[in-house]
Amino acid sequence: MKLKEFAKLVGMSPTTVSRALNGHPEVNEQTRARLIAAARQHGYSPNAHARSLATGHASVIGCVIPMTGRNEIVNPIYADFLAGVGEECARRRFDLNLSFVADDDQAQAYRALKSKGLVGGVIVQFPGHDDPRPAMLQQMGLPFVVHGRVSGHRAPYSWVDVNNQSAFERATGFLLQLGHRRIALLNGDERLDFAHRRREGYLRALRDAGVEADPGLMVTGEMTTAYGYAHTRRLLEGANPPTAILCAATMIAAGVQQAAEERKLALGADLSVLCFDDDLSYYANREAVPVFTGMRSPVRVAGQRCAALLIDRIGGGEAPPVQELLEAELVVGRSTAPPRQPR
Amino acid sequence: MKLKEFAKLVGMSPTTVSRALNGHPEVNEQTRARLIAAARQHGYSPNAHARSLATGHASVIGCVIPMTGRNEIVNPIYADFLAGVGEECARRRFDLNLSFVADDDQAQAYRALKSKGLVGGVIVQFPGHDDPRPAMLQQMGLPFVVHGRVSGHRAPYSWVDVNNQSAFERATGFLLQLGHRRIALLNGDERLDFAHRRREGYLRALRDAGVEADPGLMVTGEMTTAYGYAHTRRLLEGANPPTAILCAATMIAAGVQQAAEERKLALGADLSVLCFDDDLSYYANREAVPVFTGMRSPVRVAGQRCAALLIDRIGGGEAPPVQELLEAELVVGRSTAPPRQPR
DNA sequence: CTGAAAGCGCTTACAG
């Protein structure tokens, strides 16, 4: 159904109907209520393309998903993040546009998104330490919010991040307090900004405690169970194994657990494990006393906040950038204890 | 940049430029090549809204994601499915539009998608046994492809499904051949069509082998690790526990494994486990000899095929519906063996 | 092979 038909149906001019449906103040409240009800009843929604063409903006936010190597969308952390984005989109009546592109085509993809006008703004994800996207998007004039931060970008921009450095500093401090001195770090890919900050936090806590960092205990890579398993195995087989392992995701911790079980090591007795816990729906670690001691930070909330900030930005004209720093919370579970005394 | 500006820039009329970029046959091949290169260089892409308004269709496919209870998008099976959709979208230069809606608003959501004209068609997911959506969409005239099938819908429609009944019939047959007689089924939610078909397959295999089905061994619910853990615990504590467990997802199998370990039962020795294996990127079960014996069927391929069929439909006018039935493959891993002799 | 003009379905100054 088109506006013209619908207007005729309700006996009003298209102008008035449009204004009523768009909440313009000029139209009588009773008329508005009647028209909204009629639209719902007859299943009339304005054509989104005509609308966007006329107004110059779309009620759609976008994400560009790189397709080389592992597709990001299958990452469970990303899935929960998207769920949060979706919740906010539902609330604000926005849609989400996913563009899947080859990795080397990324700049081109953002440019096309802007030129095509399909989305009012984008969420930038998995930012690298010197990610070029904020500068590019600012120059293009496409509104954006970064999930995480880009340390190398100096101009102000909107972001939502958890305090990764503090989280890992506190986590490491907790293990140090228990008496651990050989603490391994199974980090994410340190080319990514968040992983970089996590290592900084880990190193700072060690330094403050006067413990020398051992490069042999620090690993970086993709945050999977297989990665956690392989490196834990390797570390435990080594000459001077760690007594505690700090890992960047519950998926990694699951791999640590597998490797420990294989060697008949009990978590929270023979080996301590502490993980960053994104509070994932499908990797739940939420028993009253959780399996893993973790720094808990709901990535879903981060998704909500990114979407909220972006939608505000799209609607709000030239508002100054906004930053939100969330704090992770230490939740003590069953996987940590003082180190076993050497026998 | 707009068509008019770009056309002036390259010294052609907007008409010719548009035709060149859209691959119309009237335009000289050299001219076309030159214009395509220039468009890329100057970052010109036609405004998608203007284009869709003029042509009446959009290069976007849609998914409606219900938001009550657990958000579907965090389901790892769905994530891999979407990854497959994304791969095909990238190939065909389509975008994906996600609409997040309250569960009771679903019909309304599809109607709005159609009326707004944002998408050229939709993928219908998690169809129930008597799902009303195919009938609704056919009546609305919105192209669609179902992932799975709707047994209760009689008119022809396009779908992509794995042969769930055959998969579970063969899986059950395999366990029966090993000598198992008490085989539990930890199924998905049987209001969903695929879970219904899986139970049919399980029951048929039992019947063919002359084994009476025990309602106490059949469970239905959401396919999570916690679900697998809880029911396995309960079953193993019962008077006449199963010697084998057939489960509808690797996530469930992980829960079975946990419960078995707790009771010091070795998989593939004391207890056999066979799972439907969607070949998920983050729940990999892909060692040379996999941990779990499984019926393997890549859900990612299903996503690709759904997207491909839908995009074909959107482009292809009134083509007759297409169906694709994929077969799962039995991959024998380390979790199955003949039952222990009663002591 | 190329171009001027109409039209896609909205929104929104402008006039009343």
Add this chain to the structure above:
DNA sequence: CTGAAAGCGCTTACAG
């Protein structure tokens, strides 16, 4: 408070 008309940026018959 309401309406007729212009315009958003494309595509595509129609005319050459």
